Amino acid sequence: MRELVLSAASGSTLAFHRLADLYQDAVFRMVYHRVRSRMDAEDLTQDIFLKAYRNLPRLKTPDRFRSWLFSIALNRVRDFARQQKLRRLIGLREGESPESDTDTADSAVPDGFLEWGRRQFWKTVADILKKMSATEREVFILRFLDQLGIAEIASILKKGESTVKTHLYRAIAKFKAHPASARLEELLP
Numbered sequence: 001m002r003e004l005v006l007s008a009a010s011g012s013t014l015a016f017h018r019l020a021d022l023y024q025d026a027v028f029r030m031v032y033h034r035v036r037s038r039m040d041a042e043d044l045t046q047d048i049f050l051k052a053y054r055n056l057p058r059l060k061t062p063d064r065f066r067s068w069l070f071s072i073a074l075n076r077v078r079d080f081a082r083q084q085k086l087r088r089l090i091g092l093r094e095g096e097s098p099e100s101d102t103d104t105a106d107s108a109v110p111d112g113f114l115e116w117g118r119r120q121f122w123k124t125v126a127d128i129l130k131k132m133s134a135t136e137r138e139v140f141i142l143r144f145l146d147q148l149g150i151a152e153i154a155s156i157l158k159k160g161e162s163t164v165k166t167h168l169y170r171a172i173a174k175f176k177a178h179p180a181s182a183r184l185e186e187l188l189p
């Protein structure tokens with residue numbers, strides 16, 4: 001992996017394309033879990049890889065490529081959220097809700113009950129996440145939805161590993177203590 005990153009940093013577009021192939025699905029999933037729109041997630045993922053390509057020569061530690069890439073992704077998603085908030089504030093996008101922007105493959109679920117269960121599951125998860133602090137929520141999502149390790153999360157958030165662990169343990173405790181968490185198992189298909 002290190003050689004691939006070094007090769008891409010020195011200008012090899014083929015090496016960068018191989019890196020993009022390796023990480024594109026993971027970055028897309030991370031972005032999609034946060035923006036809940038397939039079209040926006042695809043656009044943001046493309047932006048993330050373009051920014052990574054432009055800034056790759058500045059990466060000082062090739063072994064940290066994955067956490068560096070996820071840092072770019074997280075920052076881009078935060079920028080996007082701020083832009084969306086501003087647009088809603090000034091009225092450029094009217095009356096949209098996260099559920100109104102579903103992709104056609106998702107909305108063509110043959111079994112309506114499974115679709116209902118999926119929506120209820122994510123609504124319950126969102127309700128529980130709202131009870132966490134912003135840092136606890138971010139650490140929880142990076143760990144369990146994006147499946148990143150403690151060291152990677154610490155690198156992405158620019159915090160110590162012990163701090164990340166503390167936030168993660170608090171988030172897990174809040175998740176388990178929430179009355180709705182018991183219903184999540186019932187909602188899983």
